[in-house]
Amino acid sequence: MAHYSIAIVGAGPAGYFTAQALQNAQSEDRTFAIDLFERLPTMWGLVRSGVAPDHPKIKTVAKVFEKVAAEPNFRLFGNIEIGKDIDIEDLTSRYDAVVMCTGSAIGRKLGIPGEDLIGSISAAEFVPWYNGHPDYADLEIDLSGDTAVVIGAGNVAMDCARILAINPSELDTTDTAEHALAHLHASNIRKVYIAGRRGVEHAAFTAPELRDLPKLEHTDVHIDSQQVSEAHARAEAAGEIEKHLASNLEAWRLIAEHPKSGHDRSMEFRFLSAPKEIKGDENGKVREVIFGINRVEGSKVVDTGETYSIPCSLVISAIGYQAAPINGVYFHNGIIENENGRVLGTNIYTVGWAKRGPSGVIGTNKSDASDVVDLILEDLKEPKETMDISMLIPSGHQIIDQAAWAKINNAEIAAGEPLGKPRIKEASWPKLLSLGLN
Numbered sequence: 552m553a554h555y556s557i558a559i560v561g562a563g564p565a566g567y568f569t570a571q572a573l574q575n576a577q578s579e580d581r582t583f584a585i586d587l588f589e590r591l592p593t594m595w596g597l598v599r600s601g602v603a604p605d606h607p608k609i610k611t612v613a614k615v616f617e618k619v620a621a622e623p624n625f626r627l628f629g630n631i632e633i634g635k636d637i638d639i640e641d642l643t644s645r646y647d648a649v650v651m652c653t654g655s656a657i658g659r660k661l662g663i664p665g666e667d668l669i670g671s672i673s674a675a676e677f678v679p680w681y682n683g684h685p686d687y688a689d690l691e692i693d694l695s696g697d698t699a700v701v702i703g704a705g706n707v708a709m710d711c712a713r714i715l716a717i718n719p720s721e722l723d724t725t726d727t728a729e730h731a732l733a734h735l736h737a738s739n740i741r742k743v744y745i746a747g748r749r750g751v752e753h754a755a756f757t758a759p760e761l762r763d764l765p766k767l768e769h770t771d772v773h774i775d776s777q778q779v780s781e782a783h784a785r786a787e788a789a790g791e792i793e794k795h796l797a798s799n800l801e802a803w804r805l806i807a808e809h810p811k812s813g814h815d816r817s818m819e820f821r822f823l824s825a826p827k828e829i830k831g832d833e834n835g836k837v838r839e840v841i842f843g844i845n846r847v848e849g850s851k852v853v854d855t856g857e858t859y860s861i862p863c864s865l866v867i868s869a870i871g872y873q874a875a876p877i878n879g880v881y882f883h884n885g886i887i888e889n890e891n892g893r894v895l896g897t898n899i900y901t902v903g904w905a906k907r908g909p910s911g912v913i914g915t916n917k918s919d920a921s922d923v924v925d926l927i928l929e930d931l932k933e934p935k936e937t938m939d940i941s942m943l944i945p946s947g948h949q950i951i952d953q954a955a956w957a958k959i960n961n962a963e964i965a966a967g968e969p970l971g972k973p974r975i976k977e978a979s980w981p982k983l984l985s986l987g988l989n
C-alpha cells in the first residue's frame with residue numbers, strides 16, 4: 552500500500568475538483584492525504600467572488616466542494632498564501648505532488664491612452680468589489696454619473712453591465728456585498744453600453760445569458776437589428792452556421808425585436824467598436840471613450856478609420872484575465888508555464904485558469920482536474936516520508952481550517968436568513984478571521 556501526500560494550492564473549482572479526482576483515484580494499493588491551501592479566509596474561489604449574485608443556482612456547486620472537504624483524507628489550510636506565508640519549495644520538498652490551482656485574478660489591460668484615469672477600472676476589481684472579496688471591499692467606485700461603458704464581449708462584461716443596469720432592488724435578496732448594494736442603490740447610472748471590437752457573430756457571450764436579457768424587469772436592452780442581420784448574413788456567407796452560433800444569433804434577434812418598455816434604465820450593445828482612447832476632464836476623471844469603427848472583411852476585422860465617442864463617467868474593461876505572480880513559480884503569457892498541466896522538471900502540476908487561462912465554465916475545471924490527476928498517477932513513484940506541515944506555518948498565524956471555515960460559512964448564512972438572502976458576506980479580512988474563531 553502506497554500512501555501519498557498531495558498539496559493543492561487554491562480553493563476554487565480547480566482545487567476542489569482536483570481533490571475529488573484524487574479521492575476517486577484511491578484504491579486498495581494507493582491512498583492520498585490531501586492538503587488544500589488557500590490565501591483567503593473564504594473558500595470556493597470565483598464561485599464566491601466571481602459568479603454574479605443574481606445567478607445563485609450556479610453557486611450550488613459549492614455543495615460538491617463541501618462534500619469533498621468532508622472526506623477524512625482532506626485538510627484545509629485557509630488564510631495561507633503560498634509564495635508568501637509558505638514557500639513553494641517547502642511544499643515541493645515535502646509533498647509527492649503540488650497542484651497549483653491559483654486561477655487568474657488580474658485584469659488584462661486595454662493598452663490605450665487614458666486607461667489609468669479615475670473612473671477607469673477593470674472587471675477584475677469591479678466583480679470582486681460587488682462580490683465581497685476582502686481585498687476589494689474599500690475600492691472607491693464613482694457611480695455619480697449617468698452613463699457607464701463596459702468594454703468586452705464575454706460573460707464577465709455582461710455580468711458587469713447587468714449589475715450596473717438592473718434596478719438594485721433585484722439584488723436585495725441576493726448575496727451581493729452589503730457595501731456594494733448600498734452603493735448601487737445610490738447609483739445614478741442609468742445607461743450602460745457594452746462595446747465589442749469585433750462583430751456580433753464573434754462575441755463570446757453564451758446563449759443562456761443572452762436569452763435572459765429580454766426578461767430583465769426594469770431594464771431595456773438594445774442591439775441594432777441591422778448589426779444582427781448583417782452578422783447573420785456574414786455567417787451564412789461563410790458556410791453552414793454551426794449550432795452554437797445559430798443559437799446566439801437567434802438570441803440576438805429576440806433581443807433586437809423585444810418590445811422596449813421605456814424604462815429609464817438601459818443596456819446597449821455596440822459591436823465593431825474598438826476603444827482608442829479614454830479622455831478625462833481637468834480633475835483626471837473619465838469623461839468619454841473614443842471608439843474606432845471596425846468593419847468585417849472576410850475573416851478579418853479592419854479599422855474603417857472613422858471614430859465616435861460615448862460620454863461617460865465610468866469605464867470597466869472586461870477583456871480577460873491573467874495569473875498573479877507567485878514567488879518560485881514560472882509564468883508565461885499570463886499562465887503557469889506547463890505542458891498539459893505538468894510543470895516540466897518538477898513535481899508541480901497545474902489545473903484550472905492558472906493552467907489554461909480564463910476560459911470555460913466551472914465544469915470545464917472538472918474534466919481538466921481529472922486529466923491532470925491521470926498524469927500525476929502516471930508520474931508518482933515511491934511516496935515521500937510524511938512530514939508535519941504545521942512546522943511550516945509561521946508562528947501565531949491563524950489558519951482557517953475546515954471547522955473555522957464552517958463557522959464563517961454558517962455565520963454568513965445565519966445573518967442572511969432573516970432578510971431572505973442566501974447569506975450576508977463578510978468582506979472585512981479581520982472580521983472574517985474573528986468569525987473563524989467563534
Ligand SMILES: Cc1cc2nc3c(=O)[nH]c(=O)nc-3n(C[C@H](O)[C@H](O)[C@H](O)COP(=O)(O)OP(=O)(O)OC[C@H]3O[C@@H](n4cnc5c(N)ncnc54)[C@H](O)[C@@H]3O)c2cc1C
Binds near residue numbers: 562595654913
Ligand atoms: C466574473 C466571473 C463570472 C463567472 N461566472 C461563471 C458562471 O456564471 N458560470 C460558470 O460556469 N463559470 C463562471 N465563471 C468561470 C469560473 O468561475 C471559473 O471557471 C473557475 O472559477 C476557475 O476556477 P479556478 O479554480 O481555476 O480559479 P479560481 O476560482 O479563481 O480559484 C483560485 C483560488 O486560488 C486562490 N489563490 C490564488 N493564489 C494563491 C496563492 N498564492 N496561495 C493560495 N491560494 C491562492 C484564490 O484566492 C482562489 O480562491 C465566471 C468567472 C468570472 C471571472
